[in-house]
Amino acid sequence: MSELSWIFLSAMVVNNFTLALFLGLCPFMGVSARVETALRMGAANIFVLVLTSLTVSFLNAFILERAPYLRIISFIVVIASLVQIVETVIKKVSPTLFRELGIYLPLITTNCAILGLAIFQTNRDYNVFEGLAFALGAGFGLTLALVLMASIREETELADVPSIARGMGLVLIIAASLSMGFMGFAGLLSST
Amino acid sequence: MRRNSTFHSGVHPDDAKELTAASPIRRLPFPDEVVLPLQQHTGAPATLIVRVGDRVERGDMIAAAEGFISSPVHASAAGRVAAIGPWPHPSGQYQTAVRIAVDRYAAQTPRRRLVPNWEGLSPKEIVAAVQQAGVVGLGGAAFPAHVKLSPPSDQVIDTLLVNGCECEPYLTSDHRVMVEYSERVYLGIRIMLDCLGIRRAIVGIEQNKPDAIATMTAAAPVDLDIEVCGLEAKYPQGAEKMLIKSLLDREVPSGGLPGKVGVVVQNVGSVATLAEVFETGLPLIERIVTVTGPGVREPGNWIVPVGTKLRDLLAGSGGLADDASEIIFGGPMMGVAVASLDTPVLKGTSGVLVLSKGEAPPREDYPCIRCGRCLDACPVFLNPQRLGNLATSERWPEMLENHLMDCMLCGCCSYVCPSNIPLSHLFTTAKTAIRRRPVA
Amino acid sequence: MSGGNLDAGTLDVAPAQASSLRMVASLGTAGALAGLLIVVVFTVTLAPIEAHKAEVLKRAVSEVLNDPASYETLYATPQDVFEAPPAGGAERNAEKIYVGLDAKGRATGVGVKAAAAGFQDVITLIYGFDPTTGKLLGMKVLESKETPGLGDKIEKDLSFVAQFRGATPPLQAVKRVTGAPGEIDAITGATISSRAVVRIINESLERLRTPIEAHFEETSP
Amino acid sequence: MTASTRIVSASPHIKQGDSTPTIMWSVVASLVPVVASAIYFFGPSAILVLAASTAGALAPESLLGGRGARSLRDGSAAITGILLGLTLPPGIPLWMAFLGGAFGIGFGKLVFGGLGQNVFNPALLGRAFLQAAFPVAITTWPIRAESWWNLRGDNFALPLMSPSVPEAMTGATPLGLMKFEQMTTPSWDLMLGTTGGSLGETSGLIILICGLYLAARRHLDWRIPASILGSVALFSTLLHGLDAARYPGPVFMLFSGGLMLGAVYMATDMVTSPVTHRGCWIFGAGIGFLVLVIRLWGGLSEGVMYAILLMNALVPFINRATQPRIFGTLGVGGES
Amino acid sequence: MRETTQQEDFLRGIWRENPVLIQMLGLCPALAVTNNVENSLAMGLATLFVLCGSSLLVSLCQRFIPGEIRISAYILIIATFVTVADLSLQALVPDIHKALGAFIALIVVNCMILGRQEAFASKRPVGRALLDALGTGAGFSIALVMLGAVREVLGSGSFLGVSLFGPSYEPWIVMILPPGGFLTLGVLLLGLAWWQERRPDRIEASQRRQAGSQEAIAVAGIATSGRPTPTRGEAG
Amino acid sequence: MDLYAIFQSILILSGVCVVFGALIALAHSRFRVFEDPRIEAALELLPRTNCGACGSPGCRPFAEGLVQGEQQPASCTVMGPAEIEDVAQLLGVEAGEANKRVARLLCAGGSHVAVQDAEYRGFASCKAAASVAGGGKGCTWGCLGLADCEVACDLDAIHMSAALLPIVDPVRCTACGDCVDACPKDLFVIMPLEPHLIVQCRSELEGEEAEGLCQVACNGCGKCVLDAAEGLIDIVEGLAVIDYTKHGLEAPGATKRCPTGAIVWVENAQLLEGTGGSATDASQTAE
Ligand SMILES: Cc1cc2nc3c(=O)[nH]c(=O)nc-3n(C[C@H](O)[C@H](O)[C@H](O)COP(=O)(O)O)c2cc1C
Ligand SMILES: Cc1cc2nc3c(=O)[nH]c(=O)nc-3n(C[C@H](O)[C@H](O)[C@H](O)COP(=O)(O)O)c2cc1C
Ligand SMILES: Cc1cc2nc3c(=O)[nH]c(=O)nc-3n(C[C@H](O)[C@H](O)[C@H](O)COP(=O)(O)O)c2cc1C
Ligand SMILES: Cc1cc2nc3c(=O)[nH]c(=O)nc-3n(C[C@H](O)[C@H](O)[C@H](O)CO)c2cc1C
Ligand code: SF4
């Protein structure tokens, strides 16, 4: 149990996927202009991460046992296909949601966070539950980072930001600051 | 009965009333010309009924009300209509006005009673008479008084609040009215209660006017349910929503009018004028104006004809001091600066304040430091900080989402802002822009 | 900004929808080809990769076991030690251990891999343990993400690493050495990482000490 | 009166006295006793470090701040520099102190557009940068010096070069002792400041008094220190009750480390704290909670800086979530 | 679509549409592995290899791939090359492979690669696609090496492992930690923006504008409140 | 080489691919949403400034309009002829006819000719100034010169002259109308670029009153009415008003006897040529 919570917290704050491991930066930069969208993107990410974790557990246990060299390719193909299916369904079911996340829905597939999760989970030999804790931690961590970034960006939109810093320069510096802030969590639950 | 004797938030500016608080109300000589804009009240402007060259007597109607929410304009002096055309208006825009060359030799008295005697009139007839007499609120908004006297049938009014707060610094016209004409105020209250068919009235007076509280308490008629209440001296105690909160602990719903909570609010000056109109039989053609501030030589409270030009009013007050820098119609918190000395006094002009250079030094502005003082000061609990930010980048729709329309432009936020950000001015600007081009 | 170039540039106006069969077939074919390519590369690279891995392991084992002549890989669970991966329920808990053998084939010590959370992330290390003397033979960090300049001293600070040779478990990381057995002087500025190393070894030994000692008594009377 | 001398301006035409520079400078003034105690305890090193960090803060502000010299006149950069200096250990090389100030102002303030627009506390961002860049130098604490005149470390290390501090000269802070060696420090030492630590954290009582003065002048929102100190006191009392051996009591928690300075001077930076009252309570409680989490379960012995920075990041969100209830919407509930 | 010259196809990716510095694509590897020059270079080359390989193949096979499964097919192709690169690096330079860790595998999901397939390779002849891939890959590598150089010099005091300042240099550890990655790229972008703003034509334009407004303010004698340039709704 | 391994890996991968290919195919056939790809393609070619000058709320709706045949490519005022042709070709439609329109300013009373009653002190924006005693300018209808229009113009087509009047660059102006919305004094009108008469004044004052506040005011003397074709110009509330429905009758002659130069014949840029007022010089120095 405490192992699970460590995995969860570690993935969420100590080794936050976005701010410490540099996974999933493209959507982090692209979809963090509005809190609304950031929340939705975060939710979508949590969903896909959990889906991925389950899929990977399954693939590792039943199919890739014999052919570990096929991991990368199988993971990505399966995840990409799953997301594409989900995407097609969403497009039909909720065109608004689809429009909101627009181009980034397919990008979740090609998001490092997803494949990164698959690979880390495999390398660390997580079982299904550990994998789930990991996926949830990673997902909530991503969402946290996205939402923080989005709320700060909305704030700076009203600020008198010097012209050279408008756009991604400022975003990256905010990310650096956030990342420094998250360093405060280093060593959490492992210092005794 | 009263749980609150004040409201939350607000500010405590120095009231600076000592300049004129003890000056009795006096009359100024008639000016050579009066200028009467057709728009002197909230609502539809009046329609012209005279032509250039016409001769008018004091009290003659020169523009008729245009519908129910409107009010006529009367000649405030006998003379000849010299011109009709655009003229500087306190709003800052030129507006159509009737210029009357005052007849030097005419007896400036009416020949007949123009307003009927109130006794024996039905509420409906009182309302009609009040409208015909052109009575509007003298507390600031210049809302036609007869409209408040005929509440819609679905509203049950139980209390008349008489607003004697005069919370704006410097101004003392209401104060003097209460001290000098308390009987007239009570007559006005009596007429209004009669018209509204209720019995209860509360007079709210800020505690910085103890003599007014004393006189009003002493003069209160015993046959009516009247209470005189001292209120904390705090700006904007006199704003009607705040007054209702303080006196009755009722909150006027956002976007609603006092009628929604069973209250009619009238300024003491309006009440006294109502009485005066019925007493003298003359429509509203004169008003009491406080001329004050470090920029005038002889501050005082004057009775002048409506339409007196600023130039004449200042001349009557000893002229401008050498270091006079800014002339304001109204008080320092909500009053509007005027540029032209030809601007006439309107029915709703309660005072003219002239600031000197020392009093209004140029101040440096700084970026908002998010100190939150404006939030603490705002009597209606808006977030002026955010609104201000949105206003500078002209994001009107978001301002509406942030309740811009609840802002009453009281100026408390600007008053406290250490960074000197003109918040309430930005909100005025935003409201104007939105009114001109409604956003979705 | 990002993704600007990714807009579905569908200039080729509306291709008639491909038949499902064709989609499945082309994906299947592509998959088969990809599989073929990968397996070929895999087979080619297998040997060097394996050799490298073995080399790394061998170096690590010889470092923590004082250069044994050879070593054999066994599988330990908290209950027992096996020659081959145990089947059934015990499988998941089995850990690989490396028994160092001297030239005569006698066991000189056992190398154990262990991992747990450090300051930043998981620290993986291997330590050598001599069941006969009950002392450690050495410790080497295999993988860690500790802060460069601070936490990474647990692998780079040789005097820290040297302390493990001959230390008697259970260990204790202290800031001021008093001379008690099992004391490890924690690195200043990396106290947490030092303690993590100590904790990892202690916990691992706690789990495996009994079966390992039992196994040693059996094999080397 | 000619046209050119008459002005027209928007209402209100009168203003309350306080202006942004007067607020800032009075905060600077209130820091004098704190700085004095730092100098008393740490000698010439304190003066040097404070001067270097302040110079570091002023340099980019005057070079890049724009708007003429106004950004210097408003006093905010001076506060940043002094406060940064107060969070640094006395023996830190001057070039690092300077760099921290420059980083804090440059990347914590100017990129956001200068005064009032920043999201993170510039002084703490500068310190966070130093801590991440030079973790050893910034956690090297001097033991008591022989005479007041001695430097407390290698202040004069060459730029970009490491300080050389003899091992014998370094000690530990009360928090470090508590966390890594389970040793507590007597409460009076903590309150009076006779312990090791960074320049401004050694005398909780003086800081508290200065804070009361500022709160009385309404230059800081008392809700923030109150909720920080309150939540730390509350949680640490609870935990201390649960396991007194593991969790130190509230007095130790309140007066050790940078908590006082952080709660009184840094969390209260109006620019980087919420504007609403409810927001301030949440913000403060969040800081208190995070401080305890980091101190008790985290890898570092002190967490005030990180707690404040992390809550700074949440401020836009808090502001949005705690909009006041609009007058006349009684019963309708708050605005989200 | 506007036609481009061959030279443009190649050069575009290196500078004008540099994937990292301008388009902000493929940021994860660009920040994660650039704590020294060696890793940056290895990552850049590995990516270049994958990009060229897959562009080639995609461009060759574009006619056979039905639109609906286009993405899956591209990913399959990319993943194949990545696996090849992964295995080869592991066999040839195991130390670097270890340093790059999972990020070799993560080349698969480098948005830049898929982006090039979608936007370019799938619509162009082989030669063109290859040129574009080379340019983009080179641009990517250059950006990575730039980042890696800054971070290694400041963070370790060395370049390609060669110590620059001697042993008493105090490394800025933050530069090789995650915040350093964000920071370096951020500063790089600020510098780029500054440089672009200083280009003569822009200076003139902005001066002209400013002169106008400033004069307006000066002449009217307006004492207060400069206003910020309004941001219209969707900044960023 | 291990044949078994090869076989196995091919099997696994092609199996995975087939299964998911089938799933995708299924999803597509069940859930597909049709969207005309030409919309996306046309949008690609549009400038995406979302200026709204075409009458659509933005470029995407314009693209949809194009595809549905409700819009003509030339309605976009931002694209050049070549680009318009591209769009027309893509969609296989006529380019349509562009009708260049620009914003014109109805005030020439810069700070050099108009009287300022009082100094405005406050937020530097015309909208804000307009609410404070009309900005302190003598003429209540005139331009306040605080550049709201300049800020509003996304296309950088406006800059303020030294006399604090906005100068519109007719080349850059796309007639988007942002400046019309921005000006609190309603001084901008959008009209065709073709040469014509403009009365650069909105003051309703007459005679000396008007001229007292601004040297280039229209004082309502009526001379232009006589000089122009019958019925083209009329004096309404002290102001000459041109009936633009009679465009054909316009001629430069009408400006000949105007005593203040309030009426001008404009051929291209306004305030640069034949204004009669010295705004000419001002704008040239600002160029
Ligand atoms: C901020 C603010 C302050 C006000 N202060 C006063 C005041 O001091 N005295 C007053 O009679 N009316 C004041 N008013 C106007 C009242 O809200 C209300 O309109 C008036 O009392 C109604 O009376 P009337 O119609 O007779 O003018 C104020 C309004 C606002 C918005
Ligand atoms: C940026 C940074 C990185 C750190 N990395 C480590 C680390 O890798 N391992 C570790 O044990 N402590 C690390 N620390 C923790 C501190 O150095 C901590 O104060 C130290 O472990 C306390 O030990 P001391 O009392 O021996 O100095 C780090 C601190 C900072 C600020
Ligand atoms: C306001 C303030 C905030 C501080 N915040 C931190 C912090 O978040 N982390 C930290 O390590 N030190 C911080 N310090 C300095 C610490 O007090 C010092 O590091 C701590 O007492 C000793 O911890 P260490 O031995 O682990 O470095 C701060 C100092 C002040 C004055
Ligand atoms: C009560 C108070 C506390 C302040 N605390 C800080 C601080 O901790 N750090 C800082 O950089 N500036 C501080 N300032 C100064 C100023 O707000 C700061 O420079 C802004 O963050 C810059 O935009 C403080 C100002 C006040 C009034
Ligand atoms: S002006 Fe509006 S926002 Fe400001 S305090 Fe008054 S009501 Fe609140």
Ligand code: SF4
């Ligand atoms: S009072 Fe002024 S400085 Fe303070 S938050 Fe409000 S707008 Fe900002």
Ligand code: SF4
């Ligand atoms: S804002 Fe006015 S000047 Fe600028 S392009 Fe639009 S219409 Fe033309």
Ligand code: SF4
């Ligand atoms: S034309 Fe209108 S918006 Fe432009 S400067 Fe003049 S008054 Fe301002």
Ligand code: FES
């Ligand atoms: S490279 Fe794009 S998400 Fe990581």
